[in-house]
Amino acid sequence: MPDAIVTLQGVDKDYPLGAVVVRALQGVDLEIDAGEFTVIAGPSGSGKTTLLNLIGCVDVATRGTVTIDGANTHKLSERDLTRLRLHKLGFIFQSFNLVGVLDAFQNIELPLLLQRDLGAAARTERVRGLLEQVGLTAFAHHRPGELSGGQRQRVAIARALVSQPRIVLADEPTANLDSVTGAQILELMQALNRTGTTFLFSTHDPRVVERARRVVRMVDGRIDSDSAMSPAAAVSPAAAVSPAAAVSPAAALATLTPAAADHPAAATSV
């Protein structure tokens, strides 16, 4: 699996809730490859956020392994996990989560300052480039409070991309936006995906699902269907994710149709 950025094997996540245990994820196997534009779909409470949190290394699985870019996250210290998030992951949050006291430019620059790899001139150039890509050059020195929701999410996208992460994770990135703005944000992410950024996001918005190249459907903490699954994988659960199918999104789509017959939900969404 040379291209796998994310690999989950037999992942469970339990939340102890008083006397009972909420089983938020159960036996999740998943593999995400470079260049994908994948949607985790499913109803509220199905475990999408939990899954993204595990992949984003902000939470740990109860059982199973989560491998990010070749590193088994269970074996990493808190410090190394933080470093991994800084260098390999980008985050886009439902509520944008910008630092209120910093302007757009400074918010985007933040991960670069944390990385300490680039000098001031290189940082400025990188941030300017991203501001341009997300169409906010004119708003560089506005603070989040002076920006609209869509503009804030653009800043957040630029912040997620500025460190050139291996994968960008977005938990319901359009949930707090009106539908027109949401569509614009999605278009932006798609365009960025075409230039090479890998995206993984969760949503329960069908219009978002329509645009995905690959859809992973969650129900009750399990993967109910995965549009990337090959027919072979479907008959042989041991190899739930086919490496062949995962090589490129196009290949995944091409091999999908027969398997999709068994999964009406997946079939309608592709």
Added chain:
Amino acid sequence: MGMLFRMATRNLGVHKIRTSLLGTAIALVTALLALLSGLFTGMQTTMLRTATTLMTGHVNVAGFYKPTSGTVAPVVTKAAALRAFVEKKTPGVKLIVTRGRGWGKVVSDKSSQQAALVGIDIGAEVGFRDVVQVKTGSLEGLREPHSCVIFQSTAKRLEVKVGDTVTLSAPTFRGVNNTVDVKIVAIGGDLGMFSGFNVYVPEATIRELYQLDPLTVGAIQLYVNEPDRAEEIAATLRADIEKAGWRVLPPVSQPFWRKFDTVKREDWTGQKIDVTTWTDEMQFMKWTLATVGTLITIIVGVLLVIISVGMMNALSMAIRERTREIGTLRAIGMQRGGILGLFVLEAALLGLGATIVGVVLAIGTAALVNGIGVGVGEDFQMFVMRETLWLEMDGGTVALSVGVIAAATIVASLGPAWRASRLPPVVAMQSAK
């Protein structure tokens, strides 16, 4: 670091009310600490200056002469040689004077009181002229024999004025009572509790009263450039004097008049030298300063606890409000240390900024108070040894105030900042507001 600084300053700026309330409290406590320390330093300086002028040198070379084993006189016989020796052996000495010391009765037409009788050479006593504020008359009168200078409280008690004559009466060291009439040539402003018990006469008058020969003095008083080093200087001098052949008493930290009884009971005759410091002679002063110092420490300690709690509260509040932001910073790759640093920096900036404001406030207040001369109540005068309040804002006091308060605010921030740094990054996903 630049980024943390920017975030910290702006967060302080965003919460204007909280920042200014806490900042004001910190500034006021700093100002109070600085002013109290200034008062303390002022007291210390004034006490040292006044007491060392009126009562003692920084270092005293004195002693006891026992004509028989049962009698004792607090004098140094054949003092000229000793004085020359001391002068040679003590570097960094500003001034050396000899004084006569006694204890007797001062009798006026109307009244009488006990007093310490101090014989001085007014021509040599530079410090004495500086310290004593003459209300009426002139210190120059002390150049004449049979003259005396008293302080206002004594003048009031004896109901006398400049030009009047009083009688000094004391038992000589041979045991017979002797009297000398002296004319009051000047009355000085009161200088704390000591002035009321002191009467100054020419050295020759003390000799006459006690029937001493001209080579006998009460004490050789040394004023040095570094009074703080008095103990050290005294120890060296004591050893030198002993080595040179004088008999020397072991050091005992007591004023000379409290040693009388002990020395009287000792079984020796002749001359012994006693080297003491101003702290030995001024036990009362030490005690007063220690008490005032303790009081200040308690007051400031209580206030420190209050502002520390305030700081902890403010930070805890900030952390509660900014939980999602903390999670976000952690999620996008800031280490725990960064979060810790962010909050400690916020506290430190507020603490340092406020303490500097406080110190500036204190310096201004002190300049004002010192300038207009705020009167001190009579009871308090005894302690501060001045008629007006004196706040001494030296570099040490200022640095100490800023240091202590700023350090306290930083220490107070450590707990909340630590808790913030331990928040799991997943709190970033908490729903907004």
